Amino acid sequence: MMKRALILFAHGARDPAWAAPFRRLQALLQTQRPEFTVELAFLELMTPDLPQCVAQLLPEGVDDITVVPVFLGQGGHVQRDLPQLVEDLRAAHAGLTMRVAAPVGEDADVLEAMAQYCIRSLTA
Numbered sequence: 744m745m746k747r748a749l750i751l752f753a754h755g756a757r758d759p760a761w762a763a764p765f766r767r768l769q770a771l772l773q774t775q776r777p778e779f780t781v782e783l784a785f786l787e788l789m790t791p792d793l794p795q796c797v798a799q800l801l802p803e804g805v806d807d808i809t810v811v812p813v814f815l816g817q818g819g820h821v822q823r824d825l826p827q828l829v830e831d832l833r834a835a836h837a838g839l840t841m842r843v844a845a846p847v848g849e850d851a852d853v854l855e856a857m858a859q860y861c862i863r864s865l866t867a
Contacts (some may be wrong), residue, residue, distance in 0.1 A: 748780040811843035815848030
């Protein structure tokens with residue numbers, strides 16, 4: 744039986760407080776889907792990075808990982824950096840299944856939620 748994990752993949756920043764919303768999202772997802780391990784990994788400036796995060800999951804028996812880029816769009820990091828990281832991880836870990844979702848900002852429901860937030864801010 745496959746053990747699944749969800750990794751939220753964010754850019755990272757020098758200020759540790761920057762990651763607070765991503766950590767709240769991680770906790771919310773973990774509460775809503777306790778059967779999955781939910782982790783947060785960063786491209787740069789913060790830890791763990793994606794390879795470190797995967798390395799921490801493997802000893803727990805995780806063999807099926809979905810990476811969700813918590814980016815608003817398909818910039819260079821999502822188009823080039825992330826695919827290379829995932830390709831390297833697949834090559835290094837035979838039998839590991841890895842999927843990469845589209846960036847959250849490209850999902851119609853996410854965009855609608857953001858639009859509704861913006862509209863609500865007009866009346867605040």
